[in-house]
Amino acid sequence: MHELGIVFYIIKDVKQVAEENHVGHVSAVVMDIGEVSTVVPEYLTDCWRWAADKEELLKGCELKVNTVPAVTFCDDCRQEYETVRYGRKCPHCGSEHTWLLRGNEVEIKEIEV
Amino acid sequence: MDPVKVIEIKKSVFADNDKDADELRRELKKRGVFLLNLMSSPGSGKTTTLIRTINLIKDKIRVAVMEADIDSDVDAVKIREATGIPSIQLHTGGMCHLDAEMTRQGLDNVDLGGADLVILENVGNLVCPAEFDTGAVRNAMILSVPEGDDKPLKYPLMFSICDLVLVNKIDVLPWFDFDLEKCKEYVRMRNPKARVLPVCAKTGEGLDAFAQWLLDEVREWKR
Numbered sequence: 001m002h003e004l005g006i007v008f009y010i011i012k013d014v015k016q017v018a019e020e021n022h023v024g025h026v027s028a029v030v031m032d033i034g035e036v037s038t039v040v041p042e043y044l045t046d047c048w049r050w051a052a053d054k055e056e057l058l059k060g061c062e063l064k065v066n067t068v069p070a071v072t073f074c075d076d077c078r079q080e081y082e083t084v085r086y087g088r089k090c091p092h093c094g095s096e097h098t099w100l101l102r103g104n105e106v107e108i109k110e111i112e113v
Numbered sequence: 114m115d116p117v118k119v120i121e122i123k124k125s126v127f128a129d130n131d132k133d134a135d136e137l138r139r140e141l142k143k144r145g146v147f148l149l150n151l152m153s154s155p156g157s158g159k160t161t162t163l164i165r166t167i168n169l170i171k172d173k174i175r176v177a178v179m180e181a182d183i184d185s186d187v188d189a190v191k192i193r194e195a196t197g198i199p200s201i202q203l204h205t206g207g208m209c210h211l212d213a214e215m216t217r218q219g220l221d222n223v224d225l226g227g228a229d230l231v232i233l234e235n236v237g238n239l240v241c242p243a244e245f246d247t248g249a250v251r252n253a254m255i256l257s258v259p260e261g262d263d264k265p266l267k268y269p270l271m272f273s274i275c276d277l278v279l280v281n282k283i284d285v286l287p288w289f290d291f292d293l294e295k296c297k298e299y300v301r302m303r304n305p306k307a308r309v310l311p312v313c314a315k316t317g318e319g320l321d322a323f324a325q326w327l328l329d330e331v332r333e334w335k336r
Binding site for chain 2: 004009012013021027038096105110111
């Protein structure tokens with residue numbers, strides 16, 4: 001349900017970059033969205049369609065979403081594992097001294113003009 | 114067709130907000146105003162908890178409240194009538210959270226009356242408010258007994274950013290399968306530094322501890 005708010009942030013950033021680069025129309029925005037970022041890609045693209053078409057700069061502009069797989073690191077056995085499959089507990093040694101290495105990104109990677 | 118040109122950005126969507134929030138915190142420090150961001154699910158008892166707690170501390174420090182909701186001003190009016198302190202209502206215009214810019218606009222409009230403590234009652238929601246730093250000095254959240262002791266497992270981000278977790282409605286513990294010790298353990302898993310305080314806004318139990326926490330934090334911030 002926070003996807004619309006995120007879309008407004010994306011639009012603000014893209015507008016700024018477009019202005020700096022003297023771009024009249026953006027054809028695609030590419031996002032890196034982490035698997036455990038709590039952003040639902042389908043909702044994000046739905047909200048995007050609605051909001052982007054209201055902007056001259058972004059009419060028909062496509063939002064492409066790359067999903068970044070979530071990886072957790074274990075401090076005790078120094079190994080990595082899949083966050084979504086195993087959660088907080090390290091499947092290698094059973095330790096709970098683990099932290100998210102990547103997977104919570106909500107990043108604008110690039111734009112196509 | 115024109116060839117497509119790619120402009121690399123590589124920037125977090127939250128970067129601008131994080132910057133605004135840090136700036137707001139610096140200003141608040143200079144002005145000696147402590148801002149608390151209070152979050153929770155809808156119906157967890159935020160407003161009732163605030164009213165009772167404010168009445169415990171309002172003779173010791175100057176308090177103001179900003180209520181954030183999608184619509185209506187029932188909470189702001191309720192707080193003003195029950196405590197007599199300045200309170201304003203912010204409307205998020207359909208958004209599920211407040212960000213640093215909205216918080217700043219609110220602060221500019223509230224008659225702080227030289228407030229030492231401003232409490233921001235965020236939109237009732239355990240997901241979005243956790244993602245947007247409001248510029249508050251501390252984050253607190255209320256988890257009420259009927260919601261269940263497993264909430265820290267389901268909403269990890271919310272619990273990982275909170276400095277204080279109030280477990281509210283403990284008067285109904287005998288009727289619910291809510292394990293207070295287990296809840297504390299789940300909170301610790303997410304955030305070892307978070308403090309957990311069991312309270313009951315209806316009976317007032319535990320609110321002295323919350324009031325003392327606020328007084329200590331405000332004093333520390335103003336040093």
